[in-house]
Structures are given as structure tokens and as C-alpha cells.
Amino acid sequence: MDHLDELEAESIFILREAKAKLDKLAILWSLGKDSNVVIWLCRKAFFGHVPFPVMHIDTGKKFPEMYAFRDRYAKEWGLNFLREECPPLEATDPTLPPAARSAARKTLGLKAAIQKHGFEGLILGIRRDEEAIRAKERYFSPRDETGQWQLKDQPPEFWGQYMTSFPQGTHVRVHPILHWTELDIWKYTRREGIPVIELYFAKDGKRYRSLGDQDITFPVPSRADTLDAIIAELETTRTPERVGRAMDHEAEDSFERLRAAGYM
């Protein structure tokens, strides 16, 4: 088994644990490279099937390429696809900086969607290496009744045994690719031939490393216009992945405040 095989086997194990132990789960599909890998891993784990609804929380502000990608692969991959909308910006916490406020819309939309469908848990494509605070996450991460993440008092997680039963009212986030890196994602995408949105490839000397809303996501200088070139670029870069995400740079604690309130 090579490194990618090991990562894949671990993720499949986690997805199968989630399916066996939790009811009413959905995959959150951001349309980005990470959640595409999660869907792909589901098809590996469940022999071509995706046995969970796949939900896109639509801010209405994504790139046209992202919508085209979504509509095409929801069909091609035979997904049980759900689209949910976000409330207007006015509904968010006005003390947050502007870009974080924009991101907070998604959290509100997500909470409403969870309520509407009665999901007990969500499967998310976050990774420990993305952001310092995501490094603190567990594979099975409980949220209390208010959706809060008790990051200082998380359950221990060891020996492949996860917290899979919860007090009434708990919501759980399952993170099957928590242990992957950005480079792992691209290498796996290349190996498996997983489709990706064109925006990740360099055009006129710039490309997106991470995709969010149009107004708060910016391309970074790059000449990587193929998967091979992206992988070569990442093997030498020391620039962080979310450098093009405005909300990460507004204040030292923006991301933490968003996450504690239920942001992905």
C-alpha cells in the first residue's frame, strides 16, 4: 500500500463507521476539490453508491463554473442532490468583519437546512492542514444543542474508536479526510481521474487554490495549468492554502469565531 492507499483506506473506514452508527447523515458539497474527493471516497466505500444525500448550501454568489460543475456531476454521479439557500447578509452577526460576515451566511443557511431535513450529522471535507484551528478537530466531532463546538473539551479519539452515540440533541460532524493534506488531495485526484473545476488551473498567470464565494475569494499568482503542474507547485510552495480567502486575514480570531458558531 502506498501513502494514498493508506489515506483512502482510513477514510473509507470512517465513512463506513458513520453509515453503520449514525442515522440521517448528509454530505456537505462545496463543489471544491475536497468535497469532490469525499464523494469519490463514498463511492469507493459503498461500491459505486453514495448512500447519503449530497447537499449544497448555495450563497448564490459562487462562480458560474462551479454551478455548471454541480449540475453536471450531480447527474453523472447519480447523487441524491439537495440545494439549500442562505438567508440575506442582514441576518448575520454585524460585529464580524465583512468577509467573515459573508461566510457566516453560509452557517445560517446550513443550520436552517439541518433543521429542515432533520439531519443528525454532516459529512464534511475539511482537513487538519488547512487552518490551525481545524488541526484541533476530531473525525467524529459533536456539536451541542446550540451548534457550538466545544473545542476545549472534545472527546478522546483513539484506536479507531470514535464517539458514535450522543446525548439527545447533539449534532455530529464527520470528517473523513481530516488527515489528508492539500497535496494528498491533488495527487489522489490525479490518480483517480476525479473531475475538478477549471478555476483551479492557472489562467493569465493566476489560479484559485481554494474556492469560495466570488466576492471573498481571490486567485493567487501561479502558472500551474495542469494537475501535474499544481502538484509540482505544491511540493515546493510554502504559501498557505487559504491565502486567497479574505475572511482568514481580517482578524486573528475570525476563523475561530466562525467555527465555534458552526462554520465548517
Next chain:
Amino acid sequence: MPHTSGAAEARPLRIVIVGHVDHGKSTFVGRLLHETGSLPEGKLEAVEAMSARRGMPFEWAFVLDAMQSERDQGVTIDTTQIRFKTAARPYLVIDAPGHKEFLKNMVTGAAQAEAALLVIDAAEGIQEQSRRHGYLLHLLGIRQVAVLVNKMDLVGFSADRFGSVAEDFRAYLAELGVQPTCIVPISAREGDNLVRHSPRMPWYQGPSVVQALDSFAYTSLPVDRPLRMPVQDVYKFDERRIVAGRIEAGRLAVGDTVLFSPSNKTAKIRSIEAWHVPAPPREAYAGQSIGVTLDEPIFVERGEIMSHVENPPVLTTVFKARLFWLGATPLRIGSAYKLKLATTEATAVVEAIERSIDTAELASLPPDRIERNGAGEVVLRTKRMLALDEYTANPRTGRFVLVEDHLPVGGGIVSMEGYPDQRQLVTVRATNITQVGHAVSRAARAARNGHKGGVLWFTGLSGAGKSTLALALERELFARGWQVYVLDGDNVRSGLCRDLGFGPEDRAENIRRVGEVAALFADAGFLVVSSFISPYRADRQRAREAAGEAFHEIYVKAGLEVCEQRDPKGLYKRARKGEIKEFTGISSPYEPPENPELVVPTDTLDVEDCVALLLRYVEEHFRV
């Protein structure tokens, strides 16, 4: 260090950094990242700028404290995962915390590691957490440990001081049976002995930290041990019935005969299923998450362990364990916990505490409890039969987690010392048995008793009145001089069937045993009244086959609404609330008899009339 693309092909070795609070773990990691050229661009400058802005002197530990709350509290609270590379290979660092209340986080981090660095302050020497972490590393199964004696700059780079700390700790680890890979004197803050040998400690000839790291071996799942695949789930996709799981040890190939434990069923591997692969695999190995189809449609469920027929796991309801305890309430004798071992779950009761250990001092405590952050040796007993291994034989199926109020509160490793494998008790060895003919004939027994032996098999919903009628009938017949005996749930569940739970298979096995026992009683001349819901026709048919002509099926009949209204034990109420799973009539089926010998309608007749009906039937059919 340069980022060579060659090194990127190797997977990172997972290491954990442990040790007492303030002994310099975060400083060490921050400095190591810098020394190996592994910091993200701008990170060092950003942290320096932030320190200046806050009017604090720069510290290497700030590099890691990317979180607001950490800076506020001034202590690393959880495992963060950080990567760096040496010339030899990449590493994934799990920066485990040192505060006592965060031992569960240390366990979470360390359990993922393949090797550990244990940091000790040269000036302070060995402290509580140094010992605790040393103990837990051992229990967690981490065998590669390098000890770093830090802050050598504070003790004037003294060889004597290093020697005395190193010797003390070596002696402590020796008590646990652990031998450290090496003990390195360092100054994390100044960078001494991290990558290159420090000119300030010429007396030290051993490896630098990076050399020590590069000497660690990758640990991988044991392909050469006996096959173990805990069943995670059984999927029915596209007409295929796929048994899914991760191979924790060994290997398998298409055509192999496999054994499922504890159900003790065998089948052959028909195929190994996989999606989006060039060709269907013919073999699979430890570490892979796979799915197989079998040549026979045997009933297999989550929690069983698939092995080969040779070298199967141990079957037992009792075992010894060494465990560590994280629970807020101490572990006590008699307490019951949910035990999770591989993919199975069972209720486990602490039968004995043989040793309770304070891991901070390695001292023995009175063995009536094991306190939080302590460890010990216990005997655990489960109701259900478990398939497991000695930890030393197959670690991944020889360790378990205990859960209380949904939270993991302890972890332990299994020892079968002094306890037998119970597999022979559940394996049919019919070929070795020749039935012995009895010297006393059935007719002779009937003649003496005045009645024939037989089985009155009561079946019906819970609350239909089976036990009430069985006991009333027993009293009446006994008064008339009959050899009569009631078998019911309580008197077999506490003894004959104590190893069985309430899942479909265990219930079937329960009924099978009752059927066999009833048949023996009948053969001995008794009239047996068995009082079990026995919801499945197939099970009752087997009981009929065991007793032959002596078997009489009595349908104690009352509708579900009536039974639910009576609810003498409050069970329906609890089942409706979901507190009882697989409750007959509510969440699990009842198959009424098709041709019972007698129907006793308890919803239309009162108890006396029912007993009278039964007595007439018995007199008619069994009186000689």
C-alpha cells in the same frame, strides 16, 4: 532543508511529543520546524510581528500557538498536527499537551503515533507528567521512544546533570519494561543538538534529534499475523451482498474458507469487491478497507470478526485487561460500561480490580477503584460472547475502549491469562457422539409417574399470559402428583443462557437451548411447560424436532393491543419510547403458529377458564 520531490513520495512518519507542562515541547517543535526549513513562508515574521505588537519577547512556542485561546491561556490545549521534513523523509508531528486535565488529548494524539519524543526539563528533572506519559506511551503500544533532556542551557550544558536525569528516567522506564531508543541532551530554545551536534556539549557522542528521528521505523499493519477482519457492515447493493470491513491483520484471497466469530459460521470468499479499479482484486492485505461476497448466504452482521478457520480469535465472556482511565468518575468493581472492541459492542461489568496504579508515581493504590488519569489491571465480564485476541498476539483485535454516558472513558489491552477459550463450547462436534441407550424405558417411566413425559411449548406475545398460566398449571398438576416443571426466560437466562443477548441470533440460540433442555426433561419423564415468546416459527420447529412426538405447541393468544394495555412489566411502554430495541410486536416480528395443538385465548377467557382448558388437554393427552 531542501524540499526534494524524492522525499515527498514517502509517507510521513507520525511522531508525538510528550512531557511535563513547561518542559519545552512547543518551543522544541517551533525551533525544529525552523531548523529543518519547514515553516510556512512569512510565519516566523508574522509571529515576531505579533509578539512585538503585544509587547512580548518572541518565543518559539508562539509559532504553534496559532489559536487565540491558546495565547490567552498560555498553554497548548490539544493535538495540533504539524509537518516537517528531514533529508530522509517527511514527518507529521502531533504536539501533545502537558496539562494534567488534558490527558485525554494526549491519548488522542499519542495513539496515532508511530514513535514518541518525551521531553524532560534538565533543571526540573522528572515530573508527574513525565512519568504518566511514559506509562501511557507503553500502554498505547508505542515502542519507539527517544527522551530529550531539554533546557541544557539552564544547567550550563552540564554532563553530570544530564547523566543523573537520564539515569533516573532510564530506571523508571525499565520498571515498565521500556527501553528508550536514545536519550539526547538539547536546548530547544538555542537549537543545540537538534540537527547538528552542539559544540557546547562535546561530551555527548549520541545521535542528534534529527538522527534519532531518522532511525525510527515505520510501523505498518501486520500482514504476517493471522487474518482478522472485523465486519463493519453488510451491504446489499445491486443484488450483491457485500461483507465490508478493514483487514486489521493478515491477508486473504478469493477461494479462502473464512470463519466468522462469535457466530462460528464458515463460508468461502467468492469475490473481493471494489469500485473504480482496473481489475477485481484476487487478494487483500492488512490495512485495506475491503468488501467480500461469500459463496453461501449465511447471516453475518457488524461486530463479527472474519478469520481463517485455522488461527481464529479467542471466544470468551471474561478476560483480564490492563487499562488507563480518563473518566470523571472512578472505575469501580461492579460498574457496567459499554465496551467497544474492533466493531463490536457489548456491556462489560468490572468483576475485579487486581491492581490500581497511580501513574504519576507508579505506586500501587488500594484496588477498590481506578481514579481518573490512573491505570490498573481488571477482570471484565460480558453478557455476550466476544471474539477477541490476546493483545500480544494481535494488538488491533486485542484492545478496547470503555464508554460511559456516550463518552470514551478508558482504553485497555486484553490478556487471557487464566481464562479458557470458549470456542469448543459453541462448536458442534456431532461426529464424536454416540447416543447412549437408557436402561430405563420411556414406558416404564410413564407407568411409574402415571403420565407420559412431554413438552407444552407456550408461545405468544409478551403480556399474553404465558408465565401466569404456566405457573398456575404447574401448581395444579403438582398437586395432582405430576412430575412437572416450568422453564421460563428468567430461570434459563441467568444460567444456561447467560452468555446470550437479545439480538436475533442470540434469541434463536436461547430457544434452541431451551428446546434441547425441554426434550431431555420430557425424555426423563417430566411434563415440561416452557414459557417463551419464541416469536419465530423456525425456532419452534427446531424445538419440535428436538422433542419429537412429545412436543405440543400451545398458542397463548391475545392481541397486541390487549397485551400492550396489560403491560405487566412496563416493557411495551419502554419499547414504544425506543428504550428497548427489537421488542417483539413493536420493533421485531411475532410469527403466530400455523397449526398449534391448542389455542388458549386469554383475551376472551379468564385465568381460571384458561387453566381448566389446559388441564383438560393435559389429562387427555398425557395421562396413562
